[in-house]
Amino acid sequence: xxxxxxxxxxxxxHVAPGSRVLDIGCGDGALMAVLEAQSGCDARGMELDGxxxxxxxxxxxxxxxxDANLDLANYPDKAFDYAILSQTLQxxxxxxxxxxxxxxxxxxxxxxxxxxxxxxxxxxxxxxxRMPVTRALPVSWYETQNIHHVTVEDFRELARLKGAxxxxxxxxxxxxxxxxxxxxxxxxxxxxxxSR
Amino acid sequence: xxxMNAAPPASPVYRISQPLPLDSGxxxxxxxxxxxxxxxxxxxxxxxxxxxxxxTGDQYLASPHPITGKPGWWERMVxxxxxxxxxxxxxxCANVIGxxxxxxxxxxxAPDGQPYAMRFPVxxxxxxxxxxxALLDGLGIERLHAVVGGSMGxxxxxxxxxNWPDRAARVLVIASTARHSAQNIAFHEVGRxxxxxxxxxxxxxxxxAQAKPDNGLAVARMAAHITYLSEAGLTEKFGRRLQDRxxxxxGFDADFQVESYLxxxxxxxxxxxxxxxxxxxxxxxxxxxxAEEHGGKLAxxxxxxxxxxxxxxxxTDWLYPTAESxxxxxxxNAAGAKVSFVELSAPHGHDSFLLEHDQLDRVVKGFVE
Numbered sequence: 001x002x003x004x005x006x007x008x009x010x011x012x013x014h015v016a017p018g019s020r021v022l023d024i025g026c027g028d029g030a031l032m033a034v035l036e037a038q039s040g041c042d043a044r045g046m047e048l049d050g051x052x053x054x055x056x057x058x059x060x061x062x063x064x065x066x067d068a069n070l071d072l073a074n075y076p077d078k079a080f081d082y083a084i085l086s087q088t089l090q091x092x093x094x095x096x097x098x099x100x101x102x103x104x105x106x107x108x109x110x111x112x113x114x115x116x117x118x119x120x121x122x123x124x125x126x127x128x129x130r131m132p133v134t135r136a137l138p139v140s141w142y143e144t145q146n147i148h149h150v151t152v153e154d155f156r157e158l159a160r161l162k163g164a165x166x167x168x169x170x171x172x173x174x175x176x177x178x179x180x181x182x183x184x185x186x187x188x189x190x191x192x193x194x195s196r
Numbered sequence: 197x198x199x200m201n202a203a204p205p206a207s208p209v210y211r212i213s214q215p216l217p218l219d220s221g222x223x224x225x226x227x228x229x230x231x232x233x234x235x236x237x238x239x240x241x242x243x244x245x246x247x248x249x250x251x252t253g254d255q256y257l258a259s260p261h262p263i264t265g266k267p268g269w270w271e272r273m274v275x276x277x278x279x280x281x282x283x284x285x286x287x288x289c290a291n292v293i294g295x296x297x298x299x300x301x302x303x304x305x306a307p308d309g310q311p312y313a314m315r316f317p318v319x320x321x322x323x324x325x326x327x328x329x330a331l332l333d334g335l336g337i338e339r340l341h342a343v344v345g346g347s348m349g350x351x352x353x354x355x356x357x358x359n360w361p362d363r364a365a366r367v368l369v370i371a372s373t374a375r376h377s378a379q380n381i382a383f384h385e386v387g388r389x390x391x392x393x394x395x396x397x398x399x400x401x402x403x404x405a406q407a408k409p410d411n412g413l414a415v416a417r418m419a420a421h422i423t424y425l426s427e428a429g430l431t432e433k434f435g436r437r438l439q440d441r442x443x444x445x446x447g448f449d450a451d452f453q454v455e456s457y458l459x460x461x462x463x464x465x466x467x468x469x470x471x472x473x474x475x476x477x478x479x480x481x482x483x484x485x486x487a488e489e490h491g492g493k494l495a496x497x498x499x500x501x502x503x504x505x506x507x508x509x510x511x512t513d514w515l516y517p518t519a520e521s522x523x524x525x526x527x528x529n530a531a532g533a534k535v536s537f538v539e540l541s542a543p544h545g546h547d548s549f550l551l552e553h554d555q556l557d558r559v560v561k562g563f564v565e
Contacts, residue, residue, distance in 0.1 A: 044534065044535075050538055050539055051555075053536070053538040054538055054540075054555050054559055056536070057506060057536045057538060057563055058561065060562055060563070062534040062535060062536050063537075064529070064535060064537040065538045065539055066522075066537070074525075074526035074529045075529050076530055079529075
Protein backbone atom coordinates (compact mmCIF):
# COMPACT_ATOMS: atom_id res chain seq x y z
CA UNK A 1 0.00 0.00 0.00
CA UNK A 2 1.64 3.22 -1.33
CA UNK A 3 5.07 2.56 0.11
CA UNK A 4 4.05 2.97 3.73
CA UNK A 5 6.15 1.40 6.47
CA UNK A 6 4.64 -2.05 7.19
CA UNK A 7 3.21 -1.10 10.59
CA UNK A 8 1.62 2.02 9.09
CA UNK A 9 0.28 0.01 6.14
CA UNK A 10 -1.38 -2.42 8.57
CA UNK A 11 -2.97 0.49 10.41
CA UNK A 12 -4.08 2.20 7.18
CA UNK A 13 -5.71 -1.03 6.01
CA HIS A 14 -7.75 -1.31 9.21
CA VAL A 15 -9.00 2.23 9.72
CA ALA A 16 -12.64 2.41 8.66
CA PRO A 17 -13.21 4.83 5.75
CA GLY A 18 -14.47 8.26 6.70
CA SER A 19 -13.20 8.04 10.28
CA ARG A 20 -11.87 10.85 12.40
CA VAL A 21 -8.24 10.02 13.16
CA LEU A 22 -5.53 11.53 15.34
CA ASP A 23 -2.00 10.46 14.37
CA ILE A 24 0.29 11.14 17.31
CA GLY A 25 3.90 11.42 16.27
CA CYS A 26 2.79 11.69 12.66
CA GLY A 27 6.28 12.41 11.28
CA ASP A 28 6.09 13.70 7.73
CA GLY A 29 2.40 12.81 7.51
CA ALA A 30 2.76 9.72 5.29
CA LEU A 31 -0.01 7.78 7.05
CA MET A 32 -2.29 10.81 7.31
CA ALA A 33 -1.95 11.52 3.61
CA VAL A 34 -2.95 7.95 2.74
CA LEU A 35 -5.87 7.98 5.17
CA GLU A 36 -7.17 11.25 3.72
CA ALA A 37 -6.63 10.38 0.07
CA GLN A 38 -7.65 6.73 0.06
CA SER A 39 -10.05 6.34 2.98
CA GLY A 40 -11.68 9.77 3.04
CA CYS A 41 -10.67 10.18 6.67
CA ASP A 42 -10.57 13.43 8.61
CA ALA A 43 -6.98 13.09 9.82
CA ARG A 44 -5.24 15.31 12.33
CA GLY A 45 -1.64 14.98 13.43
CA MET A 46 0.66 15.86 16.28
CA GLU A 47 4.42 16.02 15.87
CA LEU A 48 7.21 17.38 18.05
CA ASP A 49 9.71 18.16 15.30
CA GLY A 50 8.97 21.56 13.74
CA UNK A 51 10.69 20.72 10.45
CA UNK A 52 8.40 17.70 10.02
CA UNK A 53 5.34 19.77 10.98
CA UNK A 54 6.28 22.31 8.32
CA UNK A 55 6.45 19.52 5.72
CA UNK A 56 3.02 18.27 6.78
CA UNK A 57 1.43 21.72 6.66
CA UNK A 58 3.01 22.53 3.32
CA UNK A 59 1.41 19.36 1.90
CA UNK A 60 -1.97 20.48 3.19
CA UNK A 61 -2.28 18.29 6.30
CA UNK A 62 -3.62 19.52 9.65
CA UNK A 63 -0.76 18.96 12.04
CA UNK A 64 -0.04 20.61 15.35
CA UNK A 65 3.47 20.96 16.71
CA UNK A 66 3.17 19.54 20.17
CA ASP A 67 4.43 17.15 22.79
CA ALA A 68 2.26 14.05 23.12
CA ASN A 69 3.30 13.82 26.78
CA LEU A 70 1.52 17.10 27.48
CA ASP A 71 -0.75 18.19 24.67
CA LEU A 72 -3.14 15.25 24.38
CA ALA A 73 -4.82 16.67 27.47
CA ASN A 74 -6.34 19.43 25.33
CA TYR A 75 -8.48 17.11 23.23
CA PRO A 76 -12.01 16.27 24.40
CA ASP A 77 -13.00 12.71 25.31
CA LYS A 78 -13.70 10.45 22.33
CA ALA A 79 -12.92 13.26 19.89
CA PHE A 80 -11.61 10.69 17.41
CA ASP A 81 -12.65 7.30 16.10
CA TYR A 82 -9.01 6.25 16.20
CA ALA A 83 -5.96 7.53 18.01
CA ILE A 84 -2.76 6.27 16.42
CA LEU A 85 0.59 6.10 18.17
CA SER A 86 3.20 4.68 15.86
CA GLN A 87 6.65 3.92 17.27
CA THR A 88 6.30 6.65 19.85
CA LEU A 89 5.13 4.79 22.98
CA GLN A 90 8.67 3.78 23.88
CA UNK A 91 9.73 7.46 23.76
CA UNK A 92 7.03 8.62 26.18
CA UNK A 93 7.85 9.92 29.63
CA UNK A 94 5.08 7.74 31.00
CA UNK A 95 3.84 5.20 28.42
CA UNK A 96 1.11 4.03 30.78
CA UNK A 97 -0.38 7.53 31.08
CA UNK A 98 -0.04 8.08 27.36
CA UNK A 99 -1.99 4.87 26.73
CA UNK A 100 -4.72 6.20 29.03
CA UNK A 101 -4.85 9.44 27.06
CA UNK A 102 -4.92 7.54 23.77
CA UNK A 103 -7.95 5.55 24.88
CA UNK A 104 -9.59 8.68 26.24
CA UNK A 105 -9.38 10.81 23.06
CA UNK A 106 -9.98 7.88 20.70
CA UNK A 107 -12.73 5.27 20.69
CA UNK A 108 -10.07 2.89 19.46
CA UNK A 109 -6.32 3.07 19.43
CA UNK A 110 -3.56 1.68 17.26
CA UNK A 111 -0.19 1.37 18.94
CA UNK A 112 2.95 0.23 17.15
CA UNK A 113 6.37 -0.24 18.77
CA UNK A 114 9.68 -2.06 18.32
CA UNK A 115 9.71 -5.31 20.31
CA UNK A 116 12.68 -5.34 22.67
CA UNK A 117 12.31 -9.11 23.17
CA UNK A 118 13.08 -9.91 19.53
CA UNK A 119 15.71 -12.64 19.38
CA UNK A 120 18.35 -10.36 17.89
CA UNK A 121 17.99 -7.97 20.79
CA UNK A 122 18.08 -10.80 23.29
CA UNK A 123 21.19 -12.28 21.70
CA UNK A 124 22.94 -8.94 21.48
CA UNK A 125 22.43 -8.40 25.18
CA UNK A 126 23.09 -12.01 26.20
CA UNK A 127 26.21 -12.59 24.14
CA UNK A 128 27.51 -9.07 23.67
CA UNK A 129 26.66 -7.86 27.16
CA ARG A 130 26.00 -4.41 25.70
CA MET A 131 22.79 -2.48 25.01
CA PRO A 132 21.59 -3.84 21.66
CA VAL A 133 22.04 -1.88 18.46
CA THR A 134 20.03 -3.79 15.87
CA ARG A 135 18.20 -3.33 12.60
CA ALA A 136 15.03 -2.44 14.51
CA LEU A 137 16.80 -0.38 17.18
CA PRO A 138 19.66 1.22 15.28
CA VAL A 139 20.63 4.00 17.71
CA SER A 140 23.06 3.57 20.60
CA TRP A 141 21.76 3.78 24.16
CA TYR A 142 23.06 7.29 24.79
CA GLU A 143 21.48 8.80 21.70
CA THR A 144 18.23 6.90 21.39
CA GLN A 145 14.89 8.55 22.10
CA ASN A 146 13.59 5.15 23.18
CA ILE A 147 13.66 5.61 26.92
CA HIS A 148 11.06 2.98 27.76
CA HIS A 149 11.82 -0.20 25.86
CA VAL A 150 8.89 -2.57 25.74
CA THR A 151 8.22 -6.13 24.63
CA VAL A 152 5.12 -7.70 23.12
CA GLU A 153 4.37 -9.40 26.45
CA ASP A 154 4.97 -6.21 28.44
CA PHE A 155 2.52 -4.39 26.22
CA ARG A 156 -0.13 -7.09 26.59
CA GLU A 157 0.29 -6.82 30.35
CA LEU A 158 0.01 -3.02 30.29
CA ALA A 159 -3.15 -3.24 28.18
CA ARG A 160 -4.60 -5.74 30.68
CA LEU A 161 -3.72 -3.49 33.64
CA LYS A 162 -5.37 -0.55 31.88
CA GLY A 163 -8.53 -2.51 31.16
CA ALA A 164 -7.95 -2.17 27.42
CA UNK A 165 -9.18 -4.89 25.11
CA UNK A 166 -6.76 -6.10 22.44
CA UNK A 167 -8.99 -6.31 19.38
CA UNK A 168 -6.22 -7.42 17.10
CA UNK A 169 -2.45 -7.57 16.78
CA UNK A 170 -0.05 -7.67 13.86
CA UNK A 171 3.60 -8.64 13.97
CA UNK A 172 6.43 -7.86 11.59
CA UNK A 173 9.91 -9.07 10.95
CA UNK A 174 12.20 -8.06 8.15
CA UNK A 175 9.50 -5.72 6.78
CA UNK A 176 7.05 -8.62 6.42
CA UNK A 177 4.05 -9.62 8.42
CA UNK A 178 4.53 -12.80 10.45
CA UNK A 179 2.15 -15.00 12.47
CA UNK A 180 1.30 -14.55 16.13
CA UNK A 181 2.97 -17.71 17.49
CA UNK A 182 6.10 -16.86 19.52
CA UNK A 183 5.74 -13.26 18.44
CA UNK A 184 7.62 -12.10 21.51
CA UNK A 185 10.70 -13.87 20.09
CA UNK A 186 10.10 -13.41 16.40
CA UNK A 187 8.60 -9.94 15.92
CA UNK A 188 10.79 -6.90 15.35
CA UNK A 189 7.73 -4.66 15.40
CA UNK A 190 4.20 -5.07 16.71
CA UNK A 191 0.93 -3.23 16.08
CA UNK A 192 -1.96 -3.51 18.52
CA UNK A 193 -5.53 -2.38 18.01
CA UNK A 194 -7.14 -1.56 21.36
CA SER A 195 -10.46 -0.42 22.70
CA ARG A 196 -11.89 0.18 26.12
CA UNK B 197 5.65 68.16 4.52
CA UNK B 198 2.18 67.13 3.32
CA UNK B 199 -0.67 67.55 5.79
CA MET B 200 -1.10 64.39 7.83
CA ASN B 201 -4.82 64.04 7.28
CA ALA B 202 -4.78 64.26 3.50
CA ALA B 203 -6.00 60.92 2.21
CA PRO B 204 -3.47 59.40 -0.16
CA PRO B 205 -4.84 59.43 -3.66
CA ALA B 206 -4.26 55.94 -4.93
CA SER B 207 -6.62 53.44 -3.28
CA PRO B 208 -10.24 52.89 -4.23
CA VAL B 209 -12.60 53.66 -1.37
CA TYR B 210 -15.71 51.66 -0.52
CA ARG B 211 -18.48 53.63 1.17
CA ILE B 212 -20.61 51.57 3.54
CA SER B 213 -24.16 52.66 2.87
CA GLN B 214 -25.56 51.63 6.27
CA PRO B 215 -24.38 53.07 9.58
CA LEU B 216 -21.74 50.67 10.96
CA PRO B 217 -22.74 49.42 14.44
CA LEU B 218 -19.85 49.33 16.91
CA ASP B 219 -19.12 47.30 20.04
CA SER B 220 -19.28 50.49 22.10
CA GLY B 221 -22.96 50.84 21.19
CA UNK B 222 -22.22 53.80 18.95
CA UNK B 223 -22.53 53.74 15.18
CA UNK B 224 -20.20 55.06 12.52
CA UNK B 225 -22.03 56.99 9.79
CA UNK B 226 -20.71 57.19 6.22
CA UNK B 227 -17.91 54.79 7.00
CA UNK B 228 -15.28 54.49 4.27
CA UNK B 229 -12.84 51.66 3.65
CA UNK B 230 -9.79 52.21 1.45
CA UNK B 231 -8.45 49.03 -0.09
CA UNK B 232 -6.14 47.54 -2.68
CA UNK B 233 -6.62 44.37 -4.68
CA UNK B 234 -4.20 42.16 -6.58
CA UNK B 235 -5.06 39.47 -9.12
CA UNK B 236 -8.46 38.71 -10.64
CA UNK B 237 -11.64 37.63 -8.90
CA UNK B 238 -12.95 34.36 -10.30
CA UNK B 239 -16.47 34.51 -11.82
CA UNK B 240 -17.81 32.53 -8.85
CA UNK B 241 -15.81 34.70 -6.40
CA UNK B 242 -14.21 31.59 -4.90
CA UNK B 243 -10.56 32.66 -5.04
CA UNK B 244 -10.53 35.67 -2.72
CA UNK B 245 -7.85 35.95 -0.05
CA UNK B 246 -8.16 38.73 2.51
CA UNK B 247 -4.89 39.83 4.08
CA UNK B 248 -5.30 41.87 7.27
CA UNK B 249 -2.64 44.38 8.23
CA UNK B 250 -0.93 45.06 11.55
CA UNK B 251 -1.13 48.10 13.84
CA THR B 252 0.78 50.54 11.68
CA GLY B 253 0.27 48.69 8.41
CA ASP B 254 -2.02 49.67 5.59
CA GLN B 255 -3.60 48.45 2.38
CA TYR B 256 -0.34 48.75 0.43
CA LEU B 257 0.32 45.04 0.76
CA ALA B 258 2.09 44.42 -2.52
CA SER B 259 2.31 47.83 -4.14
CA PRO B 260 4.42 50.87 -3.27
CA HIS B 261 3.42 53.06 -0.35
CA PRO B 262 2.29 56.46 -1.70
CA ILE B 263 4.01 58.48 1.06
CA THR B 264 7.23 56.59 1.66
CA GLY B 265 7.61 55.14 -1.82
CA LYS B 266 8.74 51.87 -0.21
CA PRO B 267 7.60 48.51 -1.59
CA GLY B 268 4.42 46.94 -0.24
CA TRP B 269 4.80 45.63 3.30
CA TRP B 270 4.44 41.96 2.32
CA GLU B 271 5.60 42.03 -1.26
CA ARG B 272 7.87 39.08 -0.60
CA MET B 273 4.80 36.98 0.28
CA VAL B 274 2.13 38.25 -2.13
CA UNK B 275 2.44 38.48 -5.90
CA UNK B 276 2.62 36.40 -9.07
CA UNK B 277 4.24 33.07 -8.22
CA UNK B 278 4.71 34.09 -4.57
CA UNK B 279 3.40 31.97 -1.65
CA UNK B 280 0.10 33.89 -1.84
CA UNK B 281 -0.06 33.71 -5.61
CA UNK B 282 -1.93 36.52 -7.32
CA UNK B 283 -2.01 34.47 -10.52
CA UNK B 284 -4.45 32.18 -8.73
CA UNK B 285 -5.96 34.30 -5.99
CA UNK B 286 -7.71 37.62 -5.81
CA UNK B 287 -5.97 39.25 -2.87
CA UNK B 288 -7.61 42.06 -0.94
CA CYS B 289 -6.02 44.26 1.69
CA ALA B 290 -7.99 47.08 3.29
CA ASN B 291 -6.99 49.85 5.64
CA VAL B 292 -8.72 49.22 8.99
CA ILE B 293 -11.16 51.75 10.36
CA GLY B 294 -9.47 53.97 12.91
CA UNK B 295 -6.37 54.16 10.73
CA UNK B 296 -5.21 57.01 8.53
CA UNK B 297 -4.60 55.77 5.01
CA UNK B 298 -7.99 56.48 3.51
CA UNK B 299 -10.38 54.55 5.75
CA UNK B 300 -12.52 56.35 8.31
CA UNK B 301 -10.52 57.33 11.37
CA UNK B 302 -9.99 60.20 13.77
CA UNK B 303 -8.42 62.33 11.01
CA UNK B 304 -11.52 61.92 8.81
CA UNK B 305 -14.11 64.62 8.62
CA ALA B 306 -17.13 64.21 10.86
CA PRO B 307 -20.60 65.21 9.57
CA ASP B 308 -19.95 68.76 10.84
CA GLY B 309 -17.08 69.11 8.37
CA GLN B 310 -14.37 69.13 11.04
CA PRO B 311 -11.99 66.25 11.74
CA TYR B 312 -13.39 63.79 14.26
CA ALA B 313 -10.22 63.85 16.36
CA MET B 314 -11.18 62.42 19.75
CA ARG B 315 -14.86 62.49 18.83
CA PHE B 316 -14.20 59.40 16.73
CA PRO B 317 -15.82 56.47 18.52
CA VAL B 318 -13.54 54.02 20.30
CA UNK B 319 -13.42 50.93 18.12
CA UNK B 320 -12.50 47.28 18.63
CA UNK B 321 -10.84 44.63 16.50
CA UNK B 322 -14.33 43.21 15.88
CA UNK B 323 -15.45 46.64 14.64
CA UNK B 324 -12.52 46.69 12.20
CA UNK B 325 -13.65 43.27 10.97
CA UNK B 326 -17.25 44.54 10.64
CA UNK B 327 -15.85 47.10 8.25
CA UNK B 328 -13.95 44.42 6.34
CA UNK B 329 -17.04 42.20 6.12
CA ALA B 330 -19.01 45.15 4.72
CA LEU B 331 -16.29 45.56 2.10
CA LEU B 332 -16.51 41.86 1.21
CA ASP B 333 -20.27 42.26 0.82
CA GLY B 334 -19.64 45.21 -1.46
CA LEU B 335 -17.17 43.20 -3.54
CA GLY B 336 -19.64 40.30 -3.81
CA ILE B 337 -17.46 37.87 -1.86
CA GLU B 338 -19.57 35.52 0.21
CA ARG B 339 -16.84 33.18 1.38
CA LEU B 340 -13.12 33.85 1.38
CA HIS B 341 -10.76 31.16 0.18
CA ALA B 342 -8.58 32.34 3.07
CA VAL B 343 -8.11 35.12 5.56
CA VAL B 344 -4.50 35.77 6.51
CA GLY B 345 -2.91 38.06 9.05
CA GLY B 346 0.14 38.61 11.21
CA SER B 347 0.13 40.36 14.58
CA MET B 348 -2.99 42.60 14.71
CA GLY B 349 -3.86 41.16 11.30
CA UNK B 350 -4.00 37.75 12.96
CA UNK B 351 -6.39 39.13 15.56
CA UNK B 352 -8.68 40.26 12.76
CA UNK B 353 -8.45 36.84 11.09
CA UNK B 354 -9.40 35.16 14.38
CA UNK B 355 -12.20 37.64 14.97
CA UNK B 356 -13.60 36.98 11.51
CA UNK B 357 -13.47 33.23 12.13
CA UNK B 358 -15.14 33.56 15.53
CA ASN B 359 -17.85 36.03 14.62
CA TRP B 360 -18.49 35.34 10.92
CA PRO B 361 -17.59 31.64 10.78
CA ASP B 362 -19.02 31.10 7.30
CA ARG B 363 -17.03 33.86 5.66
CA ALA B 364 -13.63 32.14 5.43
CA ALA B 365 -12.64 28.57 4.50
CA ARG B 366 -9.06 28.96 5.77
CA VAL B 367 -7.72 31.08 8.59
CA LEU B 368 -3.98 31.74 8.81
CA VAL B 369 -2.81 33.50 11.96
CA ILE B 370 0.87 34.42 12.27
CA ALA B 371 2.64 35.76 15.38
CA SER B 372 -0.60 36.75 17.03
CA THR B 373 -2.79 36.21 20.07
CA ALA B 374 -6.41 35.78 21.11
CA ARG B 375 -6.11 38.42 23.83
CA HIS B 376 -3.85 41.25 24.83
CA SER B 377 -1.80 40.46 27.91
CA ALA B 378 -1.07 42.88 30.75
CA GLN B 379 2.42 43.32 29.28
CA ASN B 380 0.99 44.08 25.82
CA ILE B 381 -1.38 46.65 27.30
CA ALA B 382 1.42 48.14 29.39
CA PHE B 383 3.65 48.81 26.38
CA HIS B 384 0.74 50.37 24.50
CA GLU B 385 -0.05 52.60 27.45
CA VAL B 386 3.53 53.91 27.39
CA GLY B 387 3.02 54.83 23.75
CA ARG B 388 -0.31 56.50 24.33
CA UNK B 389 1.00 58.49 27.28
CA UNK B 390 3.96 59.65 25.19
CA UNK B 391 1.55 61.01 22.56
CA UNK B 392 -0.81 62.60 25.06
CA UNK B 393 2.08 64.17 26.99
CA UNK B 394 3.19 66.02 23.86
CA UNK B 395 1.83 69.59 24.14
CA UNK B 396 1.17 69.53 20.40
CA UNK B 397 -1.32 66.73 20.91
CA UNK B 398 -3.74 69.38 22.23
CA UNK B 399 -6.38 66.88 23.38
CA UNK B 400 -6.24 65.38 19.91
CA UNK B 401 -7.33 68.58 18.21
CA UNK B 402 -4.18 69.31 16.21
CA UNK B 403 -5.27 68.80 12.62
CA UNK B 404 -5.50 72.52 11.82
CA ALA B 405 -2.44 73.43 13.89
CA GLN B 406 1.10 74.07 12.69
CA ALA B 407 2.62 71.54 15.05
CA LYS B 408 1.64 67.88 15.25
CA PRO B 409 2.42 65.64 18.20
CA ASP B 410 5.30 64.15 16.25
CA ASN B 411 7.62 63.97 19.25
CA GLY B 412 5.13 61.96 21.27
CA LEU B 413 4.28 59.71 18.34
CA ALA B 414 7.97 59.11 17.64
CA VAL B 415 8.59 58.05 21.24
CA ALA B 416 5.55 55.75 21.07
CA ARG B 417 6.97 54.16 17.94
CA MET B 418 10.44 53.81 19.48
CA ALA B 419 9.07 51.98 22.51
CA ALA B 420 6.87 49.74 20.37
CA HIS B 421 9.68 49.04 17.92
CA ILE B 422 11.77 47.50 20.70
CA THR B 423 8.97 45.01 21.33
CA TYR B 424 9.04 43.92 17.68
CA LEU B 425 12.70 42.87 17.87
CA SER B 426 14.58 40.29 19.88
CA GLU B 427 17.42 41.05 22.22
CA ALA B 428 19.71 38.82 20.17
CA GLY B 429 18.60 40.61 17.00
CA LEU B 430 19.38 44.03 18.49
CA THR B 431 22.73 42.81 19.77
CA GLU B 432 23.63 41.37 16.40
CA LYS B 433 22.57 44.48 14.51
CA PHE B 434 23.98 47.14 16.84
CA GLY B 435 25.75 45.70 19.86
CA ARG B 436 27.26 48.60 21.81
CA ARG B 437 28.66 50.16 18.65
CA LEU B 438 28.83 53.95 18.51
CA GLN B 439 27.17 56.05 15.82
CA ASP B 440 29.53 58.09 13.60
CA ARG B 441 31.99 58.72 16.41
CA UNK B 442 34.98 57.12 18.03
CA UNK B 443 34.20 57.89 21.65
CA UNK B 444 31.26 58.54 23.90
CA UNK B 445 30.22 62.18 23.87
CA UNK B 446 29.42 62.49 27.56
CA GLY B 447 26.16 64.07 26.46
CA PHE B 448 22.73 62.97 25.32
CA ASP B 449 23.19 62.77 21.60
CA ALA B 450 22.53 59.44 19.96
CA ASP B 451 25.94 58.04 20.85
CA PHE B 452 24.92 54.44 20.23
CA GLN B 453 23.84 53.06 16.90
CA VAL B 454 20.76 51.58 18.49
CA GLU B 455 19.68 55.03 19.68
CA SER B 456 20.21 56.51 16.28
CA TYR B 457 18.24 53.67 14.70
CA LEU B 458 15.29 54.11 17.06
CA UNK B 459 15.22 57.87 16.53
CA UNK B 460 15.21 57.29 12.78
CA UNK B 461 12.38 54.76 13.09
CA UNK B 462 10.42 57.15 15.30
CA UNK B 463 10.73 60.21 13.09
CA UNK B 464 10.16 58.25 9.88
CA UNK B 465 6.95 56.90 11.35
CA UNK B 466 5.51 60.38 12.01
CA UNK B 467 5.65 61.12 8.29
CA UNK B 468 3.13 58.41 7.51
CA UNK B 469 1.00 57.93 10.60
CA UNK B 470 -1.56 59.92 12.55
CA UNK B 471 -1.03 60.12 16.32
CA UNK B 472 -4.74 59.86 17.10
CA UNK B 473 -4.99 56.74 14.92
CA UNK B 474 -2.20 55.28 17.01
CA UNK B 475 -4.26 55.92 20.14
CA UNK B 476 -7.41 54.37 18.69
CA UNK B 477 -5.81 51.29 17.18
CA UNK B 478 -3.70 50.45 20.24
CA UNK B 479 -6.88 50.80 22.32
CA UNK B 480 -8.69 48.38 20.03
CA UNK B 481 -5.85 45.87 20.43
CA UNK B 482 -5.86 46.26 24.22
CA UNK B 483 -9.62 45.60 24.34
CA UNK B 484 -9.12 42.43 22.30
CA UNK B 485 -10.06 39.23 24.11
CA UNK B 486 -11.99 36.76 21.95
CA ALA B 487 -12.81 34.51 24.88
CA GLU B 488 -14.38 37.42 26.77
CA GLU B 489 -16.60 38.11 23.73
CA HIS B 490 -17.82 34.51 23.86
CA GLY B 491 -18.69 33.90 27.48
CA GLY B 492 -15.16 33.50 28.79
CA LYS B 493 -14.16 30.27 27.07
CA LEU B 494 -12.03 30.55 23.96
CA ALA B 495 -13.13 27.15 22.60
CA UNK B 496 -16.73 28.43 22.58
CA UNK B 497 -15.71 31.18 20.16
CA UNK B 498 -14.96 28.52 17.55
CA UNK B 499 -17.64 25.92 18.26
CA UNK B 500 -18.91 24.25 15.10
CA UNK B 501 -16.46 26.06 12.84
CA UNK B 502 -15.89 24.37 9.48
CA UNK B 503 -12.84 26.47 8.66
CA UNK B 504 -9.31 25.11 8.59
CA UNK B 505 -6.88 26.97 10.80
CA UNK B 506 -3.14 27.38 10.73
CA UNK B 507 -1.18 29.14 13.46
CA UNK B 508 2.45 30.09 13.23
CA UNK B 509 4.63 31.53 15.99
CA UNK B 510 8.30 32.48 16.18
CA UNK B 511 10.56 31.26 18.94
CA THR B 512 12.08 34.70 19.59
CA ASP B 513 8.78 36.63 19.57
CA TRP B 514 8.27 37.89 23.11
CA LEU B 515 5.41 40.25 22.16
CA TYR B 516 3.04 37.44 21.19
CA PRO B 517 5.01 34.40 22.31
CA THR B 518 4.42 30.81 21.23
CA ALA B 519 2.37 30.14 24.36
CA GLU B 520 -0.32 32.51 23.02
CA SER B 521 -0.55 30.58 19.75
CA UNK B 522 -0.65 27.29 21.64
CA UNK B 523 -3.49 28.65 23.76
CA UNK B 524 -5.49 29.24 20.57
CA UNK B 525 -4.53 25.82 19.18
CA UNK B 526 -5.74 24.09 22.35
CA UNK B 527 -9.05 25.92 22.14
CA UNK B 528 -9.42 24.97 18.47
CA ASN B 529 -8.62 21.35 19.32
CA ALA B 530 -11.23 21.43 22.05
CA ALA B 531 -13.70 22.84 19.52
CA GLY B 532 -12.86 20.01 17.11
CA ALA B 533 -11.55 22.38 14.46
CA LYS B 534 -9.03 21.39 11.82
CA VAL B 535 -5.90 23.12 12.98
CA SER B 536 -2.22 23.17 12.17
CA PHE B 537 0.41 24.84 14.29
CA VAL B 538 4.13 25.31 13.94
CA GLU B 539 6.67 27.31 15.89
CA LEU B 540 9.32 28.55 13.49
CA SER B 541 12.82 29.46 14.48
CA ALA B 542 13.90 32.97 13.55
CA PRO B 543 16.32 35.41 15.17
CA HIS B 544 14.34 38.60 14.71
CA GLY B 545 11.51 38.40 17.23
CA HIS B 546 7.97 39.50 16.43
CA ASP B 547 8.97 41.19 13.17
CA SER B 548 10.12 37.83 11.77
CA PHE B 549 6.78 37.39 10.02
CA LEU B 550 7.62 40.30 7.73
CA LEU B 551 11.14 39.15 6.96
CA GLU B 552 12.76 36.54 4.74
CA HIS B 553 11.86 33.09 6.04
CA ASP B 554 11.75 30.10 3.69
CA GLN B 555 9.89 27.85 6.11
CA LEU B 556 7.20 30.49 6.61
CA ASP B 557 6.88 30.79 2.84
CA ARG B 558 6.34 27.04 2.50
CA VAL B 559 3.80 26.92 5.31
CA VAL B 560 1.85 29.87 3.91
CA LYS B 561 1.96 28.46 0.38
CA GLY B 562 0.92 24.96 1.48
CA PHE B 563 -1.90 26.22 3.63
CA VAL B 564 -3.35 28.90 1.37
CA GLU B 565 -3.04 26.94 -1.90
